[in-house]
Amino acid sequence: MGIRIALAGNPNCGKTTLFNALTGSNQFVGNWPGVTVEYKEGKFKGDKEVTIVDLPGIYSLSPYTLEEVVSRNYLIDEKPEAIINVIDGTNLERNLYLTTQIVELGIPVVIAINMMDVVEKNGDKINTKKLSEEIGVPAIEISALKNRGLKDIVEAAVKAAKEAKPQSPKHRFEGSVEHALAHIEELCLHSIDDENVQRWYSIKLFERDEKIQEKLGLSEDVISHIEKDIVSCEKELDDDSESIITGERYNYIGTIINGCVKKASRGMTTSDKIDQVVTNRFLALPIFAVVMFLVYFVSVTTVGTWATDWANDGVFGDGWHLFAIGSSQYNDAAEEFTANQLIVDGYDLYVEENGSEPTGDFEYPVEDEETAAVEYETATLVDYEAAAAYVEANEEPDPADYGIWIPGVPVFVEAGLDAINCNDVVKGLILDGIVAGVGAVLGFVPQMLVLFIFLAFLEACGYMARVAFIMDRIFRKFGLSGKSFIPMLIGTGCGVPGIMASRTIENDRDRKMTIMTTTFIPCGAKLPFIAMVAGAIFGGAAWVAPTAYFLGIFSIIVSGIMLKKTKLFAGDPAPFVMELPAYHWPTASNVLRSMWERGWSFIKKAGTIILLSTIIVWFATFFGFVDGAFTMLEEDQIDHSILAGLGKCLAWIFLPLGFGDWEATVASITGLVAKENIVGTLAIIYGASGDVYETMRAAFTDASGMAFLAFNLLCAPCFAAMGAIKREMNNTKWFWTAIGYQCGFAWVIGLIIYQVGRVFTGEGFGIGTIFGIAAICCLVYGIIRKDKYNK
Amino acid sequence: MGTLIVVLILAAIVAAIIRSIVKAHKRGEHPGCGGDCGSCGHCSHSV
Numbered sequence: 001m002g003i004r005i006a007l008a009g010n011p012n013c014g015k016t017t018l019f020n021a022l023t024g025s026n027q028f029v030g031n032w033p034g035v036t037v038e039y040k041e042g043k044f045k046g047d048k049e050v051t052i053v054d055l056p057g058i059y060s061l062s063p064y065t066l067e068e069v070v071s072r073n074y075l076i077d078e079k080p081e082a083i084i085n086v087i088d089g090t091n092l093e094r095n096l097y098l099t100t101q102i103v104e105l106g107i108p109v110v111i112a113i114n115m116m117d118v119v120e121k122n123g124d125k126i127n128t129k130k131l132s133e134e135i136g137v138p139a140i141e142i143s144a145l146k147n148r149g150l151k152d153i154v155e156a157a158v159k160a161a162k163e164a165k166p167q168s169p170k171h172r173f174e175g176s177v178e179h180a181l182a183h184i185e186e187l188c189l190h191s192i193d194d195e196n197v198q199r200w201y202s203i204k205l206f207e208r209d210e211k212i213q214e215k216l217g218l219s220e221d222v223i224s225h226i227e228k229d230i231v232s233c234e235k236e237l238d239d240d241s242e243s244i245i246t247g248e249r250y251n252y253i254g255t256i257i258n259g260c261v262k263k264a265s266r267g268m269t270t271s272d273k274i275d276q277v278v279t280n281r282f283l284a285l286p287i288f289a290v291v292m293f294l295v296y297f298v299s300v301t302t303v304g305t306w307a308t309d310w311a312n313d314g315v316f317g318d319g320w321h322l323f324a325i326g327s328s329q330y331n332d333a334a335e336e337f338t339a340n341q342l343i344v345d346g347y348d349l350y351v352e353e354n355g356s357e358p359t360g361d362f363e364y365p366v367e368d369e370e371t372a373a374v375e376y377e378t379a380t381l382v383d384y385e386a387a388a389a390y391v392e393a394n395e396e397p398d399p400a401d402y403g404i405w406i407p408g409v410p411v412f413v414e415a416g417l418d419a420i421n422c423n424d425v426v427k428g429l430i431l432d433g434i435v436a437g438v439g440a441v442l443g444f445v446p447q448m449l450v451l452f453i454f455l456a457f458l459e460a461c462g463y464m465a466r467v468a469f470i471m472d473r474i475f476r477k478f479g480l481s482g483k484s485f486i487p488m489l490i491g492t493g494c495g496v497p498g499i500m501a502s503r504t505i506e507n508d509r510d511r512k513m514t515i516m517t518t519t520f521i522p523c524g525a526k527l528p529f530i531a532m533v534a535g536a537i538f539g540g541a542a543w544v545a546p547t548a549y550f551l552g553i554f555s556i557i558v559s560g561i562m563l564k565k566t567k568l569f570a571g572d573p574a575p576f577v578m579e580l581p582a583y584h585w586p587t588a589s590n591v592l593r594s595m596w597e598r599g600w601s602f603i604k605k606a607g608t609i610i611l612l613s614t615i616i617v618w619f620a621t622f623f624g625f626v627d628g629a630f631t632m633l634e635e636d637q638i639d640h641s642i643l644a645g646l647g648k649c650l651a652w653i654f655l656p657l658g659f660g661d662w663e664a665t666v667a668s669i670t671g672l673v674a675k676e677n678i679v680g681t682l683a684i685i686y687g688a689s690g691d692v693y694e695t696m697r698a699a700f701t702d703a704s705g706m707a708f709l710a711f712n713l714l715c716a717p718c719f720a721a722m723g724a725i726k727r728e729m730n731n732t733k734w735f736w737t738a739i740g741y742q743c744g745f746a747w748v749i750g751l752i753i754y755q756v757g758r759v760f761t762g763e764g765f766g767i768g769t770i771f772g773i774a775a776i777c778c779l780v781y782g783i784i785r786k787d788k789y790n791k
Numbered sequence: 792m793g794t795l796i797v798v799l800i801l802a803a804i805v806a807a808i809i810r811s812i813v814k815a816h817k818r819g820e821h822p823g824c825g826g827d828c829g830s831c832g833h834c835s836h837s838v
Binding site for chain 1: 792793794796797798801804805808809811812
């Protein structure tokens with residue numbers, strides 16, 4: 001017969017680290033039935049008969065949060081054979097509060113005092129034997145991170161499970177409270193055999209726990225009888241019942257701490273010193289801005305760009321030299337050849353245009369690779385003769401002559417398809433559709449991995465917790481709460497968990513507003529799109545990616561201020577209490593694992609939903625009606641495609657935003673399936689007429705490119721996130737309100753950026769600029785107007 | 792013949808993708824996510 005051991009403890013006490021260490025890869029991860037709380041179960045590595053269940057991190061067994069209800073329901077209904085109560089040795093006072101409740105459940109308990117390595121490093125001392133005597137259950141020192149004491153704790157838990165004799169809790173409440181508890185037990189709990197369980201229920205009923213009242217099926221008479229006992233006790237002790245119990249528990253914990261723990265005297269901890277700077281009233285925001293700028297700068301512009309250029313131009317382009325050996329020499333040779341070829345081509349063009357040879361210096365066109373702009377350079381006849389001699393004597397350099405050349409995926413696939421005489425239509429589907437579309441998305445994987453490493457590091461080291469605290473100070477000035485910022489922090493990875501994290505917000509209005517604005521923060525899926533716009537339209541400028549991030553924050557703050565002044569969302573900001581974990585240097589394995597998990601999720605998505613989308617987009621791009629006949633289209637005929645027809649119906653919506661062409665319109669629509677699709681769609685459409693980046697550069701101006709970026713970052717999120725919004729709103733009207741608000745806000749911001757930005761980029765002042773300025777005035781009014789609902 | 796083989800392979804891949812999306816949808820997952828609970832932490836998957 002197997003033994004089930006539950007791991008219970010506060011969040012961040014090292015429970016999951018212990019769970020991973022005890023079970024290794026023998027884990028199952030899912031969800032508790034019917035709720036979105038994660039469920040983890042695994043077999044103990046040392047004994048497969050022992051099953052470890054990792055309960056959600058909780059601070060108490062109260063009925064207020066989903067995690068608490070799930071944990072206590074499991075402990076009461078499933079009754080595991082033993083509980084390992086993991087407590088953080090560096091913070092006993094807070095952790096023991098849960099312990100005092102767990103030992104009342106009537107299940108054998110063993111306490112694991114975790115993080116003992118940190119306790120010893122701090123110079124603190126814990127008298128474990130005395131602690132064990134005071135609480136009445138075995139206590140064992142462990143360090144889950146350093147693999148210390150793990151065998152002992154499991155052995156102790158298994159022993160306790162086999163003995164099946166739960167210890168009676170040593171703690172007793174004040175006399176009048178004990179009197180009330182005894183009355184309650186006698187009144188309605190005497191049918192329960194286990195005395196410990198009787199006591200636990202009586203304490204919960206004393207605290208007026210409605211879920212327990214419901215579970216026990218108590219009649220109104222019984223409840224009102226219990227109420228008399230509670231009221232009598234509250235009068236005597238001049239406090240409410242919950243506070244009485246809480247206060248007494250903490251008094252009890254206080255005596256334990258005084259007797260068992262000796263803290264080394266020390267000044268400020270390293271974390272405190274760092275926080276003095278990082279959460280400083282004046283420095284906090286600039287530091288946050290610099291950190292996020294650096295994160296996006298390095299991810300998208302420097303390291304990320306180098307890696308993505310290799311992926312886009314190498315792996316999904318013509319190919320690359322292994323370890324870059326020979327790359328530099330090849331590039332030099334190719335540049336020299338190209339320079340000479342351009343002079344020769346320019347001479348031939350002159351002859352063709354003028355009907356005669358030049359008698360002196362002549363101009364020839366040179367196209368800039370980054371910007372696609374055409375400039376003219378001057379060459380002499382001597383230059384031409386030298387260039388002509390060079391071109392005649394030398395062939396175009398073959399990259400394979402300079403090192404080990406690895407052909408890119410398109411070259412490799414095309415060669416394979418040609419070898420089997422594959423049909424042109426199928427070849428087009430594979431090369432121009434799937435490889436071009438999926439390849440364009442996968443080409444950004446390096447940038448995403450770099451970004452994910454940074455985000456994982458910032459989360460694991462403890463800085464992101466400070467960001468929520470910093471933002472709370474600012475948010476509160478505008479009637480918002482920092483609690484609303486936490487879903488947005490989570491949303492930097494994916495909008496879906498960000499939206500679902502809004503469940504932690506008790507205030508319904510604030511929760512709805514958070515759901516509506518969470519996806520303004522660029523998620524991981526939007527990063528390839530940001531990088532594509534930055535590279536194609538703005539020549540790889542470093543400011544584009546950080547601007548996208550701060551545009552998201554700006555949009556959240558502006559939306560929050562405006563919405564809070566409406567009747568629908570008015571109200572005081574919710575109180576915000578959070579724990580700031582101590583800073584610690586994250587382990588490389590944790591950071592890399594987090595990076596890989598997110599990256600792998602992205603790659604799987606590319607291989608499924610995006611692959612399907614590229615097939616549909618390719619078909620709709622290369623098939624259409626020409627002269628009334630449905631046919632496959634040539635590259636210069638895609639204006640007649642199905643996709644073009646669809647896009648043209650809706651393109652007028654985006655005319656005021658500067659990108660009212662069908663290509664940008666359909667890209668935005670396909671972005672609703674998955675935001676990465678924007679990249680895949682543009683790669684297929686623009687790739688049909690030549691180089692993707694060059695075509696895109698020619699299709700957008702700076703102002704319209706920025707407007708295109710802003711609109712797609714802020715408008716309705718992908719279908720997955722929309723599904724999450726629908727579930728969380730649980731109301732069709734609110735769902736459409738959220739989507740409508742996001743699209744409307746995105747459209748207005750796009751309008752402002754294009755119509756006002758065009759004045760500064762040299763496109764001139766137009767009638768639309770007046771509307772853009774009017775939109776700014778409306779936004780400013782929405783922000784500064786008097787709030788008539790909050791006094 | 793080569794074209795036929797390529798088409799059949801493509802069709803099999805597409806069928807496998809659609810099947811995995813449908814199965815995920817029935818499990819309460821969304822096709823947009825990778826289904827990796829460990830990296831997500833909050834989702835609508837249900838056991």
